[in-house]
Amino acid sequence: MTHHNDNQDNDNQAAGWYDKKAAQASQYFELLSAYVHRQDYAEHLMEEVKAWKQQHHRPLLSRLLQVRKEPRPAENFTYLKYLQYNGRLNDYLSRSITYIYMRDLGASPENPAIQQRIQNLTVKIEHLLEQHVNSNHEAANGNLFSFKDLYRWGQKEQIEPVIIWLIEKLKQVRDHIPEGIHKEHAQRKLIKLIAGVVMHALEELGEDVSAEERSRRLGEAIKLGYSYGLTYPFIDDLLDSDVLSPEDNLQYAQMIRHALVTGIVPEPGDWARQHEQLAAFIYRELKSAFEYIQSIQRDETRSAFFEQTYVFFHAQEIDRIKRLDYAAYSNEELYIPIILKSAASRTIVRSVLAADASADYEERTFYFGIYNQLADDFADLYEDLEHQSVTPYTYYLTHRENRPDLINPFELYWAVVHYLIHHLYQGHKQVQEAILSRAISSLHRCRSRLGYDKYKFLMKELEPSHTPFAVLLQQLVRNSNPVQFFDKLLRDQLISSLRSQEEEKAQFRQTMENARQVIQASLPVTLPQEDQAFTADIIAAANYSLQGESKLLRPVIAYVMGVLEYGFAETDLLPLLRSLEYMHTASLIFDDLPSQDNAATRRGRPTLHEVYDSASAELAGVYLIQKAMQEQASLTSFDPSRVQSLMKYSAERAGDMCAGQMKDLSTRGQTLTLEELNAICYYKTGIAFEAALVMPAILAGTPPDVIDSIKKFAYHAGIAFQIQDDVLDTEGHAQTLGKDTQMDRQNGNSTFVTILGVEGARQAMWDHYCSAIEAVEKLKLKTAFFQHFLDYIIHRSH
Template identity: 45%
Template sequence: MNAVINADQIYRQLEEQARQYFQLLNEQITEKSYIPKLVDDFQEWKVNHIHHPSFFSFLSSKQKKPSSKETIHYIKWLDYTNKLEDYLKRSISYIYLRDLGKTLDHPETQSKINHVVQDLKVSLTDSAKNEKKDLFSLDWIIQKGKQEDILLTVDWLLNKLNTVSANIPEELDAVNAQRKLIKIIAGVLLHTIDGFNEGTFEDERKEKLDKAIRLGYCYGLTYPFIDDLLDSNLLSKEEKEQYSQLIRTSLLTGNVPNLGSDWKEETLRILDYIHAELKEAFEYIQTQQTSANFFEQAFVFFHSQELDRQKELSNNTYTNEDLYIPIILKSSSSRLLARSVIQETDNGFEERTFFYGIYNQLADDFADMFEDLKAGAVTPYTYFMQHHHSRKDLINPFEMYWAVISNLIHNVYHSDNQTREVILNRAINGLKRFKEKHGSAKYEKVMKQFASGFPQFNATLQKMVEKGDDVEFFDKLLRDHMIDHLKRQREEKEAFKEKVQSVKEKVNQTLLISPDQESVFIEDPVLEAANYSLMGEGKRLRPIMAWFAGVEMYGLNESSLFPLFKSLEFMHTASLLFDDLPSQDNAAYRRGRPTIHEIYNVAIAEITGLFLTQKAIEQQTFLEEYDAKTVLELIRYSAQVTANICKGQVMDLESREKRLTKDELVTMCFYKTALGFEAALLMPAILAKADEREIDALKKFSRHAGIAFQIRDDLLDSEGEFEYLGKPAGLDKENHTSTFVTILGIDGAKRELWEQYCLAVEAIESIPGNASFLKLFLNRIVHRNR
């Protein structure tokens, strides 16, 4: 095995640096020299954070502080009480300290922080005005991608995230895995954006943002697919050793070994995708590196993680150095990696990050101590809880935490006031969150165990925890919000999928057309052909859309709407029969089966299409629970839409062998596809007697969702497979049809897809009623593979 990095040398060098840092902290703990400094720090800190409520604060119910879990209401409350700017200032300052390794006393840093705060304040207050907008959601990412002109990168990322989400084993906690991955991508982006200035050209900015997102994703994959996987019980002990060796070999040699077949069948099924994705990510990172710095830091991170992972809580022989040196190394290298993956780091950044990392690690270990204890994981906290009665030499990790804080404030950041403010805010916030999560009784028990050795300082500390205020942080709110959002998104997606399937089954059960009892025909090829077409594995999008609009949006009686559902599917199926004819698209397959003209003949196909259009009108007359005037209005609208869809098909036929402009294609797409979506939404709206404003918003949504649907169709025709499509790919090219792909190219079509997506989302936000299903439907459209 030929090494491409000097792993032993770099690890020994950094291990010695960590040992010296540990000894410095140990001396401060032994001498208790950190305590008087922190007591003085808190005396200054409390001036801004311990307030006595005024008489007027009791009179205003509007000033009642909401939970930070109510994200929008909390942002509104901060803005109302003039606390939002200070809240954002400490939050962004903390990110500049922790993630970007900056010093807060530098004028350039202050200027950047103020700029970010003002931009974020405007964005948050605007979002808070429209409660239909979900902060930092998929829509937000797409809108940002549109603003930065990197929609292709966003398209790539969303496809990657969807694939990862689908392939994360349940045992790895998919929501937190996604959150970590997104967090890493955001961290790499932060470093990239921090390097921009007024002289950064637009093309350079786009190129660097694209690179940061791709590198962030590639590096971020290591968290769910290496750390979480090795921490889980998904692999056996032997498989973990085998997998770790594979990772180690990759880092040392620069080549990812083949996975091999020496795994359990179930494990191999999981690892096939993970290995392929990690290999692709590793090789992409390699192409972007000009030095071995990233891979050296990656080895330090991985090796120190492995040392920690291999410890057993029952082993009572670990020294303090055994416990603390690996976490000093892994906590600092994890931060250094996010920077080194995109560029070289400067000495000041590396030094500050090295000292800062353990602060975050100890804070995280304190927050997770009971979960870690239950899992048998060795951290300074769990090990102290397990063995401190028999091991009087063990360093109290809570003391180590405060010694680190004192050292950061006074030695690393030279007693800078704002740095002290931010770090103490964060520390008190962590204790408050712990107390809120576990309750006062458990919190007091923990404090008795960890803080009884320094009663004077603990008395000061508990006063700050009890009475201190204005210590919340935006990244914590964002973390909670993201977890809630991802959980809700998965639940809604699954519930929507189940409901769609349920509605589809109900519609399918009603679609077969029964023979006319008075018919004189013994054999009826038209009826047979109609039922054959209707029973194909169609998506049933239009009746499903109509169900959601009618039942969920307008509260109409489900049973009363089945004639409408059948009408929409009859009309759509008829349009497909005509579309497939030799005189039009000349398609041999539809919905995975031979088309009608292939089974019967062209005449039967034409007559069957006409038959289904008449059956569709007949079904509309069965809407007997609605007044006659409303049903007549619906039939009139239906006839107009059908006529316009026919015009769209003529436009399509006449465009053969011609190269349409984008505007001409959009117009044709509106008539051919979007109008079908419009009918599915507007016909229930007509029955519910919706007002004009709502009708206009539904029309706008239908237009842009329909165009997005068609673009996805065109992309699938260009890139899809028969197995998923139910028809051969490449028909558009074979028929010399103008499509979004042939006119704009694949990349241009993808950009246009997300442009139309954004416009459709805007329309949803303007609909006054509950139209949440439209967002789920829209996402289903743009991410489908058939």
């Protein structure tokens, strides 16, 4: 009985939260509705819009000639360079950052302290962009940010472990976003939420905060941002999609509601079999995220967190069950939930941080939210119609002929603009410029996306009743230059980057597999016609070692470098590819011997000396080295002098690898310094990566300075590879890895893990990853293969 009463009390409390906010939303909606009915919003805005028109007017000749005077914002680097060259970058950033402060931070530019922070941040970002734009050769790709940049920032803020944690979490989320959810948009919203929480945390930090406290709070903010951001792909997007069955959808929503009302995450229950794995991941991540947020809450902020989160979720649920074919929704039923969810989605951020919120922050955030929501719904109108989603726009367009009482959402949008400029921000000029620019630019983007005819039809359907204002708006779209915003550029670039990364990763995997198949088919050593019986045993031993679950990384790298970068014919390059794998396999045979590592398994099966004996294994290793030299001498399609240089280089590198192995054997059982381990690792592993890259470069006659950059990449990539090997040797499983684990520990060898610990080893791996990426950027390669090869190195599980 007590349990039932507790549940009832919780439900009543939650209903009270929603009713209180709904009453506030209702008052706001009545005010906006009155503006629309009286048409006075348009009268007040006419002068401001005309003034904006004068400032952003596009000359008649430019319009007649359809001259595009500036690059498109999608051309990120070119556009930023254009702004920088014309002295407009500061104004562009100042307007954008002002808008972000209003929208995301609930701040007012009227406040001198806020104005100073906007100015300081503008100058800082301007400086960073100028450095990036002027120095980065990747301008054509428009890649403003990357995991490399993120990790370098983490190093600067001394939060490397949190950044590594975040990168791994983002990878897991990406891998678990199911078909039926827009993958790029889901990832973008998650990243945006993380950035938003971090931005709030940075605003909370004072000048006198110690470096240690700053690092702690930034790390905490990143984890909180991820925890809150998970709600977008795995609650909002999932419940909005058709991924789950109606039964699973209902059960999932009830589970979330229970957690928000009681503060306790219930058991997930049974899901349809095809969703069991997805459900297990989502439940584990969301439960952990919910409990982490709870652990940060203070007593005085806990209630606000649960209240705002519940209001947001309940408003979403009310909207989610609406049907477009139902003709009797009132204006209040259409608008109250979106006022609530758009406001709560922002106030939650501060409650997630357990930060105190001032009354004016709450007010500005509450009244600003619907402005963005109506703008977003306008942008997504046709997509929402296609999916039969109910928004003020889709509902108005569907039922306006039979429902003259329905408020035109386009008019209500401008009524909101009027309220924000004249009442919430008291006519502040900087606010006026930012809000009007944003609103009018959305019309520019709509016309560009839909095309003139479709846009004209839409505007006729949504035309405001105040005819002079409606005419003025369309004149603005025809006669003014579109005003761009930095956050939109970042959003578009992020979506484009996420999409291109997925495409490039698929291409990377396909390239790896294609090259591997070509190389694998050519590897077996064939029996010579003469003396077949005499050579059969050693060839069989060599071929045994060449078989098994090999990744063939080194010849694959050489294949990409030679075929895709330098344009060599595949058949001409095959001797070099075979030679690399023969040399590598020989080194593994020697490594595995009882006199060295004494390994029992390799490539998923017994080592060669286990199947034959040590003497046979040694001879097979020598035989493969001899075959490698023979293959290199068979590169008859290339300049003989370059082939000679290649063979000289190959012999030198093979000698270095032997020296590395000798040093490794002689220092076993000793505690090495990091510098000593780096050197051994380079000689044992890095040189093999270097050879796979440098040998095709030698055949191509590549200049020495470029080869130096190749060697730098190989050095850092090789060490990163070895560090991940050491981590996997500590944490992995022999069945997954295809070889014995814990061998170094058993043999008393120093590894990156024994010297640095697992966490320190991962940090060192990411530092080498960043250095390798920076070396690749200088090479100006044709493909993105090597960036994704580095990603493969650090994320591989075997």
